Amino acid sequence: MAQTFWQSYQAFLAQARLWAGESGERAVVDAVRRRARRDPEAFHAWVDENGWGRAYVERHLLYVVDHPEEVRELLRRGYPARRIPLRSLDRAALVAALTETDWRGAVDRLFGQSRRPRWANQRVWLFDSSPLLRRREGLAPSVAEALIEVVCPPGGFVVDPLAGSGEIVRAARATGRHAWGGDLRPSSTDVVRTDVVDLLQHVPEGSADALVLHPPTFESWAKTTEALVSAPLSEHYAAYLDAIVGFLQASRKVLKPEGVVVLIARPPRDSHVFLAPFELALGERGLTPVGYRLAVSRDGTEDWHFFIARPTKE
Structure with missing residues (x-):
């Protein structure tokens, strides 16, 4: 030998x-x-x-x-x-x-060398969608892995408190990171059943290299939020953005001082698309946008926007 x-x-x-x-x-x-x-x-x-x-x-x-x-x-x-x-x-x-x-x-x-595919270095990512992904509002595995490669170093710790079916958690673990995911209604054994407001009961403060937030789309959120019943339509989208700021507030403390926050969003489907409110939501929680990616399905029926931010230096 x-x-x-x-x-x-x-x-x-x-x-x-x-x-x-x-x-x-x-x-x-x-x-x-x-x-x-x-x-x-x-x-x-x-x-x-x-x-x-x-x-x-x-x-x-x-x-x-x-x-x-x-x-x-x-x-x-x-x-x-x-x-x-x-x-x-x-x-x-x-x-x-x-x-x-x-x-x-x-x-x-x-x-090992980065698993990031060459196309992940581009600002726009193409992926193959499916009825299951659209129904779950989930990310394609290739997109989730590319995102993790961009925002978290190998061996780092990824936290996803709105993990849903756990695409981000699985992608992080598959690419050599540690990961924790939680959700009120998890649809995967990779995700813990918990509310984002209870995040610090599961994840130590200041421990995450990357905090990934994938809230429900406006359409999904509006269908399940009782507070909108008595509110005029003109205030519905503002309430949605307030909810996103609330998610950031509830989870922000788990991030390391030099960590990265990723806000995954899809603007409402109407004749206009406004992206600035998502950046403003990050700014309200002391975060400065430093990067952006766009993922679009090859058939053009689905898109996801990734706002990448870091804590604002005082």
């Missing part, structure tokens, strides 16, 4: 102790580095004699002692050194990945 990188490193240290006349990992490595600077010919002869390869020793083995403890633990577990992106390492995310039952899979997802 081939040796792991960590086993090779231990074998290197054993020989280096004899050659350098030191004990203790740091002392041994520092002694080898000093001798390599003073007498490179002798150093290279020693490396060649042991058959390690000069670049392997100089670029890899001599630097293990300087690696963060999280990386050293990963190497101890047998993970290949060549697959660890040291320059872009997210130490907090790696700590979380190492605690997973399937830690290797979690680390692979953390270090």
